[in-house]
Amino acid sequence: MNHLKTFALLAALTALFMGVGYMIGGATGMLIALVFAGGLNLFSYWNADKIVLRMYRAQPVDEQHPNAVVRAYVADVAQMARDAGLPRPVVAIIPNDQPNAFATGRNPANAAVCATTGLLDMLTRDEIRGVMAHELAHVKNRDTLTMTVTATVAGAIAALANFGLFFGGDDDRERPGGILGTLALMILAPLAAGLVQMAISRGREYEADRIGAEIAGDPEALASALQKIDDSARRIVNPTAERNPASGQLFIINPLAGRGADNLFSTHPATGNRVKALMELGVGMGLALRRPTFVAAGVSTSVPSTPSRSGPWG
Template identity: 65%
Template sequence: MNHLKTYALLAGLTALFGAVGFMIGGTGGMLIALAVAAVMNLFAYWNADKMVLSHFRAQPAESVRDPRVQAYVADTLALAQRAGLPAPKVYVIDNPQPNAFATGRNPENAAVAATTGLLAMLTREEIRGVMAHELAHVKNRDTLTMTVTATIAGAVAMLANFAFFFGGNRNPIGGLLIMLIAPLAASLVQMAISRAREYEADRIGAEIGGDPEALARALQKIEAAAHQRVNMDAERNPAMAHLFIINPLAGQGADNLFSTHPSTRNRIAQLMQLAGGTGRAPQPAAAPGPWGAPPRQPGPWG
């Protein structure tokens, strides 16, 4: 997906915000909603990364005295240098669900974050693969688009509820339709923006990390664990789900009929093709080890 199409989708998301405003207050409501959307876009440009990191209670990784966290920081900085990127800020999120994301308005102000669950479950090589994927998002300048999309999509859902309660008095059927359709439309836009970018980040991440199979193994393990561990911070704000390498809402199953992420199986098949393999999935994931204990999967951490 090229940048022009992405910007067109973002414009459509902003227009949807204005349409909901029209439902609430007519032309005046639409103009106010569009003005609010413009302010939100500007605010998100400068502050959305801080909002995301704060929402998930991320802490600077350098403050965590754990050998695996230190290895994670060192490897991420080395991968950034290999990709020709400025050194990103590196964070850890205390959450048992294995996952990771990147954020920031540009490569000079980028941040990457991994959960404690991810650092406990994956081998060092697999963690490198995941962080190479996240740095690919930074290199492609996806992080700003994805974070602004999360901000606007969340606002659309909130405004749709206002449309029902405050605009529905004049047209209750229309208010109900807006309440149901607007968040769904916002989710569809998120899907259109996110899915192609994940495939591209997998491809470029494999080039940065130099080990497509390690990223494929990591995706398989994260996908399996996401169904077993609920990320409550993500559940409280589903609009941020598309920021993660694997859908963090997977623990709720039926709630994610319209996933912002492409099929993990298809992503693994693509990575195995890049590795020159047969396209078969890697071996099943071993049982995860607890945070703070040595990982059970083979592979050196030193």
């Protein structure tokens, strides 16, 4: 089923890419866009994860790292991957103050999980485990290929649309729709790509929350982490994500909230709804709601209450 969803998603993005090419250069432009999209899909399958890791300056780490928090982070990921029946992924840190995390890779054997320095600094060990278990769930569900490839293709669609005014013939009549059609394309094509991403991403986040909570064995810790990350993402800008908004769907929490970016077509469910689902899962797992209540997006529930600690970067 995941392979079918991936094919349908890539087909939709390829069709959109061809539509952009047609609007810019007519039938010739559509043919060029088809060839380019085919090459881009093939290239993305093998290289999109490397592009994303390089974009965010991810640095692989291991048990020999001098920082104790990083060593614990690496050890916990290795242990949870083993318990989940997964190959050990590459574990990396991203030099960024915004607490966040993502997973990438075309399959479990070629996966990488990444946490920002801000996340390791802000969260407790149990909360970090919860977040990384969520990312391992994406690996287990083979979501990483879909999310990484669609981020690359959607970014290419947005870039092609934004450059639409500079392509095609000198005479606007050579472009289907003329200048008005091109202007409409520049606005609507990135939104359409975002809608295609959103169609699958939101459901995947709920499923990764559920499986991640089961891997870590602590839904409350993940719920608490989501609330902390969401709150900080609204105050701390992630410059790389702002420059590459199509990559925002990779993260556990939308990284674009820091600068009031247009989140009308957010690929992430509301954090309050995710927290509520996790707390209900905790009840279903027989875990007592033992911690203080807080309110997130209008949802009152119980989450971990832990004292803040000095992290590895402060």
